[in-house]
Amino acid sequence: MHLTYRCCLWFLTRHGVENLRDDTYYVTSFAQAGFTNQFIACLHLIYLGHLTGRVPVIPPIVPAAHISSTAGLIPFSSIFNLTLLRAALRTPVIEWHDGKHIEANASVSLPTTSSDPALDHFGCWSTRPLSANHAGYVENDENALRVDMSFTRVPKHVYFNASNKDDMHTTFYGLSSIITPGHPHAAAAEGRLAIMHPSRLGKKMKPEERMSCFDMLYYVSTGVREFEFEEPWSPAWARVGKFLRFADGLEGVGLAYVRKAFGLENGEAIPPLITVHIRRGDFGGNCRPGEKPPCFLPLSAYKDSVEDVRKEIFEKHKIEVDHVLVASNEDDPDFWKTIDSYGWKYFNHTSSRTVETYGEWHPLLLDKVALSLGVGFVGTMPSTFSVYNARRVEDWNDGVTRLLNYWSYKPPVNTT
Numbered sequence: 173m174h175l176t177y178r179c180c181l182w183f184l185t186r187h188g189v190e191n192l193r194d195d196t197y198y199v200t201s202f203a204q205a206g207f208t209n210q211f212i213a214c215l216h217l218i219y220l221g222h223l224t225g226r227v228p229v230i231p232p233i234v235p236a237a238h239i240s241s242t243a244g245l246i247p248f249s250s251i252f253n254l255t256l257l258r259a260a261l262r263t264p265v266i267e268w269h270d271g272k273h274i275e276a277n278a279s280v281s282l283p284t285t286s287s288d289p290a291l292d293h294f295g296c297w298s299t300r301p302l303s304a305n306h307a308g309y310v311e312n313d314e315n316a317l318r319v320d321m322s323f324t325r326v327p328k329h330v331y332f333n334a335s336n337k338d339d340m341h342t343t344f345y346g347l348s349s350i351i352t353p354g355h356p357h358a359a360a361a362e363g364r365l366a367i368m369h370p371s372r373l374g375k376k377m378k379p380e381e382r383m384s385c386f387d388m389l390y391y392v393s394t395g396v397r398e399f400e401f402e403e404p405w406s407p408a409w410a411r412v413g414k415f416l417r418f419a420d421g422l423e424g425v426g427l428a429y430v431r432k433a434f435g436l437e438n439g440e441a442i443p444p445l446i447t448v449h450i451r452r453g454d455f456g457g458n459c460r461p462g463e464k465p466p467c468f469l470p471l472s473a474y475k476d477s478v479e480d481v482r483k484e485i486f487e488k489h490k491i492e493v494d495h496v497l498v499a500s501n502e503d504d505p506d507f508w509k510t511i512d513s514y515g516w517k518y519f520n521h522t523s524s525r526t527v528e529t530y531g532e533w534h535p536l537l538l539d540k541v542a543l544s545l546g547v548g549f550v551g552t553m554p555s556t557f558s559v560y561n562a563r564r565v566e567d568w569n570d571g572v573t574r575l576l577n578y579w580s581y582k583p584p585v586n587t588t
Contacts, residue, residue, distance in 0.1 A: 191271040192382050197353040200229040200268070201386040202313040206237035207536055208556040209390055212401050214248060215416070216344075216389040218257075218265060219408040223348045226384060230267045234280050234312045235532075238501075243532040244277050245316055251537060252416045260415040268317055280312035286373050290318045295377030296385040297350070298323040298368050299330070299392075303337040306369060308387035314372070322371040323387060324379050326350060327359035332393060340391040341398045344408075351384040402559050404566065413560070414567040418541050425530065426541030432524075433517040434495060444493045446478055446485070447546035447565070448516070449539075450500040451555040452507075458578070469578050471510050474550055476584075477574045481548040484572045493548060499539040546571055553577040 192198060201217045203210035210233050221228030232245040248254070248267055258265055268274060273290070284291055298307040307323035314321060328334040330346035350360035358364075362378050370376045379385075392408075393400040400406050406413075418426070430442055456466025482493050496516040500507070511518060519542070521527065521535040530538075540561065543549065549565040551558025553575045565571035 194382075197224075197226045197382060197384070198229050199224065199226040199351060199384045199386075200231065201389040202231050202308075202310045203234065204236060204309050204312075204388060204390070206556075207233060207239070207533075208560060210234070210236070211560070212556060213388060213390045215401075215408050215413050216392045217386075218261075218412045220344060220347055220389065220392075221265070222261065222263065222411060223344055224351055224384075225353060226351065227264050227266060229271070229383070230265065231313055232268060232274070232316065233533075234316060236312065238536070239532055241281050241312075245274070245280075246533050249419065251419055251422060253419050256417050257412070257415050261412070272317070274317060278316040278318075280316045282315055283311075284314055284318055284320055284372070288318055292317075292319045293371065293373075293375050293377060294319055294321045294383065294385055295379045296321045296323050296387060297326050297379050298387045299326055299342045299347075299389065300368075300387065301338050301340050302328070302331065302334070310387050311372075320371045320373045320375060321385070321387075322375050322377045323368045324365050325368045326386075327357065329357070329359060332395065332398060342392050343395045344392055345395065347386070347389075347392065353381070401556075402554070404563060409563055413563065417568075418544070422537055423541055425534075426538045426545075429519055429524070429538050430497065430542050430545065433497060433519060442545065443495050444485075444491050445546045446481055446493050446496045446548035446550070447543040447561070448474055448478065448496060448498045448549070449543055449551040449555065449558045449561055450474060450498060450502065451552035451558060452500060452502040455552070455555070455578070460579070467578065469552070469576055469581055470583070471507070471514075473576055473581055473583075475514055477550045477576060478548075481550060481572050481574055485548050488572060489547065489570075491547065497542055497546070499543055544568065549573045551575050 199217065199221050201213060203213040214230050217230065218228045230248045232247050234245055235241050235243040247269060254265055300308055310321065326342060327350060330342045330350060331339050332341035332343055333339045349357040365378055367376045394407055401408065427442065431438065431440060436442065452468055456468055459465055459467035478496055485491055485493050498511055498516045498518045519538065526535050526538065543561045544564040546565050547569050548571055549562055551562055558575055562573040562575055565573055
């Protein structure tokens with residue numbers, strides 16, 4: 173039997189709080205920064221729900237970073253197949269719009285008001301560092317979801333390194349200890365908690381028990397290391413992330429774009445690919461001493477790595493791979509001329525009118541779908557976009573991957 177949101181909510185109304193069941197506990201969080209960082213926060217949310225027996229309530233992805241504020245919200249299930257995830261986890265996973273009516277074009281910029289009849293008030297936890305006096309930036313989510321939240325700092329034992337007041341990381345097990353239904357850690361007792369800061373509308377509410385919520389779950393680890401989501405052994409990835417396949421509709425469009433890039437007919441089999449993500453743009457300002465921006469890995473480094481991956485694929489799978497697909501945020505025409513000279517293919521979202529046809533989110537989303545199809549992958553560290561595509565290629569396709577790092581790259585020595 174597949175578990176769905178029907179086990180977890182009474183019915184849909186404009187208020188979310190009144191739809192929570194008395195026999196079920198929930199956990200939610202909110203996401204900031206670019207798309208992949210929001211994905212990581214949602215991944216951690218689902219894993220935390222798994223650890224605590226709470227039903228994760230996933231927020232929509234909100235426009236931020238490289239996406240304009242007018243792009244609109246995008247439901248998590250429009251990108252990832254939650255039916256497959258529920259079947260794999262054998263536990264329910266729901267979204268905010270399952271329990272509360274949310275306008276498709278809800279504004280992230282228009283502040284909530286006390287007169288809003290759909291407004292919900294929540295008391296939430298903040299995972300911000302001990303040195304911070306304000307919760308994480310959640311105003312966009314508050315505006316879009318029409319909620320008003322006050323925050324209480326998580327207890328010290330929840331932090332990865334509580335002796336460092338600037339430490340941003342918490343641990344899954346520390347977080348679990350304060351929201352375990354019916355048996356929270358003593359440090360989470362209401363009488364021992366002080367409000368970190370009131371809501372925007374002046375409410376002072378202690379953290380909810382029925383619906384636990386956190387301002388941010390990006391910087392979370394099991395306690396082994398900080399930023400452990402970069403590791404292939406990350407439990408959150410192994411237990412949840414690898415089951416988050418792309419939604420059928422999005423995947424179908426991505427496959428059509430790949431066929432077009434390689435001149436294939438509709439429905440024609442796509443040959444084995446090596447995919448490449450070359451992160452540029454904002455990565456150019458972090459230079460070695462003595463170098464001047466922009467500081468990027470040379471394209472020749474990616475070309476050499478593609479050849480290394482090609483050889484390893486043949487050794488591992490006895491497959492000859494002749495097709496390479498590239499995605500990058502670079503807009504320099506000379507960059508793309510070099511890519512053309514390699515014989516590599518890519519999506520031209522301008523000539524394909526991707527934004528006009530599908531919306532502002534889709535150039536990024538279609539690139540993600542396409543890159544995940546590789547039996548080999550070469551990416552750029554420390555881009556989370558690259559890191560998670562490497563994980564998909566490894567776990568979905570038994571693929572071969574390389575992640576190149578500007579700081580550790582050593583140019584080939586010319587011996588002539």
